[in-house]
Amino acid sequence: MEQGSAGDSYLGKVESQLRKGVLEYCVLALMRDEPRYGVELVQSLEASGALAAGQGTIYPLLSRLRRANLVTTTWKESTSGPPRRYYRLTDAGLAALSDFARIWPSFRDAVDGFLAPQPPPPIEPEQRSP
Numbered sequence: 001m002e003q004g005s006a007g008d009s010y011l012g013k014v015e016s017q018l019r020k021g022v023l024e025y026c027v028l029a030l031m032r033d034e035p036r037y038g039v040e041l042v043q044s045l046e047a048s049g050a051l052a053a054g055q056g057t058i059y060p061l062l063s064r065l066r067r068a069n070l071v072t073t074t075w076k077e078s079t080s081g082p083p084r085r086y087y088r089l090t091d092a093g094l095a096a097l098s099d100f101a102r103i104w105p106s107f108r109d110a111v112d113g114f115l116a117p118q119p120p121p122p123i124e125p126e127q128r129s130p
Contacts, residue, residue: 019050022051024061024065025104026048027045027062027065028093028096028097030044030045031087031089032089035088036086041058041087069090071088071089072088072090073086073088074086074088
């Protein structure tokens with residue numbers, strides 16, 4: 001196996017784990033201002049690049065959010081096909097998003113602090129004894 005492909009595989013796993021950790025809250029944030037339907041959420045996440053997730057990821061996530069009472073659903077007729085299920089934040093979903101938004105900056109800053117190159121410690125001049 002080539003060394004580059006092993007590294008690429010590992011980076012893919014890292015990216016996947018990072019996405020899993022924040023995807024739920026990004027989906028909640030997308031519903032903060034208005035109800036959204038599943039394909040619309042997938043398209044918004046794809047547009048972000050790093051958070052692209054397919055329907056096979058989003059629909060199970062939406063089901064978990066619904067079971068946790070973080071979102072509710074309603075059906076609306078569509079002008080271009082069958083009715084669509086729209087997802088809306090509940091008060092509990094808004095509170096969960098608010099909690100995440102409060103915690104995220106310090107978490108992000110802590111990670112950034114570890115990732116930033118650290119300058120070497122200053123070299124102190126030698127002290128001579130009298």
